[in-house]
Amino acid sequence: MAYEIQTAAAKYETIARFPDYAEAQAVVDTLSDREFDVSTVKIVGEGLRSEEYVTGRLTKGRAALAGLGSGAWLGLFIGILFGLFAPAFGWLSIILWSVVIGAVWGVIFGFVAHLATGGKRDFKSVRTTAADTYLVQVRAERAHEAITVLNR
Structure with a gap:
């Protein structure tokens, strides 16, 4: 029997959705300014397209x-x-x-x-590559905390 290390993909929850990247970036910046651990945050573009x-x-x-x-x-x-x-x-x-x-x-x-x-x-x-919407996602175990920090 062969053994291997398996890592479970981290589960993320969407805490905000924006039509442009700058707004999503501003949310992450706000979290960072309020000393939230932003290493648990990601910005995901949906509906990607190439623009020239x-x-x-x-x-x-x-x-x-x-x-x-x-x-x-x-x-x-x-x-x-x-x-x-x-x-x-x-x-x-x-x-x-x-x-x-x-x-x-x-x-x-x-x-x-x-x-x-x-x-x-x-x-x-x-x-360039652009998206229709940008999601701000946080690891599931920290999502509620991120929302609380943003609502302060």
Whole structure:
């Protein structure tokens, strides 16, 4: 006979329901401010959906410019890492050259990546997950206490 550890899933009770996340977060924050053990609390989104907000048109120039920025940041990071181990007199030039080289490669990769889409994605967007309702749930053994704390 094989033995294994089995943990029972904690039972939760819903103490509040809200149409947006900010209200659910405010309840948890109130519980925390009133020194309730919030490690027994969770926020559950129901009716999940993916939303994509289009933020603008993406041209080859804008793709290259975005690549320049991200390449420069990556170059700065790499330059700092190499600069840490460089002689005291050469660290600044290492960082500057790393930023320049990173920016150039970023422009190239940004331009080519956009070109590779063949015009099928000529826009910028931000993707997010949203819910229809947000439940504030507390472990069953602490739910009554949480309601009492909120009603104070």
